[in-house]
Amino acid sequence: MLSQKPELLAPVGNVESFYAALNAGADAVFLGLQELNARGRASNFTKPMLQLAVKKAHEKQVKVYVTLNILIKNRELDQLIDVLSFLNALKVDGVIIQDWGTYYIARKFFPQLPLHASTQMGNHNSVGVNFGASKGIVRTVLARELTMPELEKIARQSKAELEVFIHGALCYSFSGMCLFSSFAGGQGANRGICKQSCRRIYQDGGEQHAYFSLKDNQQIQNLQKLIALGIHSLKVEGRMKSADYVFQVCKAYRTAIDSPQKMEFAAQMLELDMGREKTAYFLGGHVSEGITDDPSIGFLVGQVTDVERKAISFSSSVKLEEGYRIRIRKSTDDEQLYVKLENYSVTGNMYRVPADLSGKVTKGDDVLLVRIKTQSFSSRIGNVNALPELKKQPLKKQEIRKSLRVEAGKTQTPMLLVRIGSPDWLPKLRFDDYDAVILSYKRADWEKFDPQTVVHQQNKTKIRIELPKFISENHLDFYRNLAAKLASSGFSHFFISHLSQKALLPQGVKMSCNENVYVLNDASARMLHDEKISEFTYPLENDLENLLSMQNKQGIVPLYFYPELFYSRMPVKVSHKGSLFADENNKKYRVQVKDGMTIVYPSVPVALFHYRSQLEKNGFNRFLIDYSGEVITANVVKRILKKFLLAETVLPSSNFNFKLGLK
DSSP: OOOOOOEEEEEOSSHHHHHHHHHHTOSEEEEOBSSSSSOTTSOOBOHHHHHHHHHHHHHTTOEEEEEEOSOOOGGGHHHHHHHHHHHHHHTOSEEEEOOHHHHHHHHHHOTTSOEEEOGGGOOOSHHHHHHHHHTTEEEEEOOTTOOHHHHHHHHHHOSSEEEEEEEEOOOSSOTTOOOHHHHTTSOOGGGTOOOOGGGSOEEETTEEEOTTOBOEEEOGGGHHHHHHTTOSEEEEOOTTSOHHHHHHHHHHHHHHHHOGGGHHHHHHHHTTSOOOOEEOHHHHTOOTTOBOSOOSOOEEEEEEEEEOSSEEEEEESSOOOTTOEEEEEOSSOOOEEEEEOOSOEEETTEEEEEOOOBTTBOTTOEEEEEEOOSOOOOOOOOOGGGOOOOOOOOOOHHHHHHHTOOOOOTTOOOEEEEEESSGGGGGGOOGGGOSEEEEOOOHHHHHHOOTTSHHHHHTTTTEEEEOOSOOOGGGHHHHHHHHHHHHHTTOOEEEESSGGGGGGSOTTOEEEEOTTSOOOSHHHHHHHHHTTOSBOBOOTTOOHHHHHTOSOOOSBEEEEEOOOSEEESSOOOOSSTTSOEEOTTOOEEEEEEETTEEEEEESSOEEOGGGHHHHHHTTOOEEEEEOTTOOOOTTHHHHHHHHHHHTOOOSSOBOTTTTTOOO
C-alpha cells in the first residue's frame, strides 16, 4: 500500500526550540501564545513573536499550528475573541482546540480559521473523528490509548486528517479526562497548568510507589505501519522540553521517514533524547510493562564511585562533554540532584566533576545524563518593532456575548436528578424522590438489562440511559444497538459523554450531556443548544465564581459526587487491593476497575448542598446527586437525600474547586 509521506510535527515551547525544529527538518510546528494554551508553564510566544515565527516558518514552507487547547472560563471569552481575531488575521495554518465554546465562536465569527481537535477533546473512535469532520474540523489528534487494530479501523473510515503522537511523555489518564491535578489544588490539567499528579510518589501499606508514572512513548518501530495507514501527521510531544530534545528527536524521525533503510540509526539517535524508559504503549501492545518506577527523566550513563567534599567521581562508558547536564539518582529517596559538567577532568572512563554534594550522594548512586548540547540555537526571533500591522476584522464583543444567550423559557422547572452506577442501587431508591434517574451501567449490566421489568416500565419516563466516556471502535455497534433496543422499549432520553455520541442514538430521542462535555462558558452552552441538546451538566471541577458569571443558568449543577480523578485504559498494580493509598499530604484515594477502565476516586465525596440556597437565588435550579462512584452502604441514599433537602453539608467531604477556584 503506497502512501504519501506524512507530516512531521514538532513541539515548540520557545524560540530556541522553534529554530531546532526548523533545522531538524520538521514539516510543521505547534506552539502556544502566552495565554489560553495547555502548556502554560512553557515560555511560549507573545503575539509579535508569533507573527515573526509564522513569517519565518512560511518562508521555509513549514506550517504553524497554534494551541488554544484549554477549557475557557466564562470571563475569558473576551480574551478568547481577541486571540481568535489575531490568529485569523495572521492566517495561521491551524488552531488546536478543546473547548466546544472555542469551536462555536471560531466557526461562527472566524470561519476561515482551520480547526484541529486536540487530543484533549477525547476522540478515540471513528464516530468522534467523523462527527468533528461534519462540523468542519479538518484534523483530529487521536487519543494515545488506541491499539493498532483500532487505529487501522479508524483510518479506513476517517473523513478528516488524523494526527498521532509518536514520541514523548504519556499521561496516565485519558487526555481531557484527568481531574487529579485540579482536585489536588485547583491547577487544572484541562487549563494548562497540570501538577503532574501521575508522576508523584504514593504511600500504600507502608510502601512507596510511582503507581501512575508511565514510560515515554516511542513509535519508531511502528513508523512504517503508521505511514502505510495514511496517518497525515506524526506528532512529537515536548513543548516543555529543551531545544536539544526537539532537534535530536525530530532529526531521528526525519531520518526514519525519509530513509527507512536508516531506521536502526534513527533508533540509536532516540536513545539520547534524555527521556524516560520507552514503551510502544497500546499501539505496540506493550501495556503491562508501561509503568516506570522512576518518574524522572534521564539516560543512565554510570554510577558514583567516590564522593569528596567538593567533587564527585563516576565511571561511564559514554563520552560526555562540557555543558552536558547530569542527574544523580539516589538509592534512598527521590530527591533531584542536578550537576552541570564544567571544569571536569576525565581519565579513561573516570570523570571527576566539581560539585558540593557531600552528604547528599553516596557511592553506587546512579548517574543519568539529562541534557546534551549538540548545537546552539538562537533565542532571538527578530525585530518586533518592524512588523506590519495586521488587518483584523472589526469586532463587537458585546454583541457576540449577547448572541450566546440561550433563552431558558418560563417553563423550566426545578429538577433533582440522581445517577447510579449499578442495578444494585435500584432497590434503594424511591423514584418519587427524583425527577430523573440516570443509569450509568457497565456493559455486562446492559447485556442483562431487561427493559420490560415492572420497575423499568413504570419509571421509563424518568429513566435516562448514559453512555460511557470511552467507547472503543469494537464496541460502537454494541451501544448503537443498545440505544435502538431501549428506545423501542420506551426509554427515549439519553445522556451522552461525548458530543459525537449523538451519532449512536436513533432518531427522535432526547439527548442530554453529562459533565464530560464541558460547559465552562456561555459559548459552549450555546453550542449544545444549537445541537439540540435538551440538558447539559456543568463540569465537576467548576467553581462558584465562574458558575455565577454565566448568562446560561439552565444547566445541571452536580452537588454530590466522587470525581473520577484518573480515567485510564492502563491497568495499575496497587499493592494492597481494596485498601486506600495516600499522597504526600495524606489525602487518600481508591482504585476501581469498570469495563477495563482504571478509575481513581478520592476517599471522601465532594458535597456542595450548603451552596444550594445561594445557587437557587442566582437562577440555578437543576441539581445532580451522583452515586456512580459511591460504595453501597446501609442508609446512604436516605442520609444523602435528607442532607440535600435541608441544604446541609456532608461530613467528611470536600468542596473541590467550588470555593477556592479553578485556576
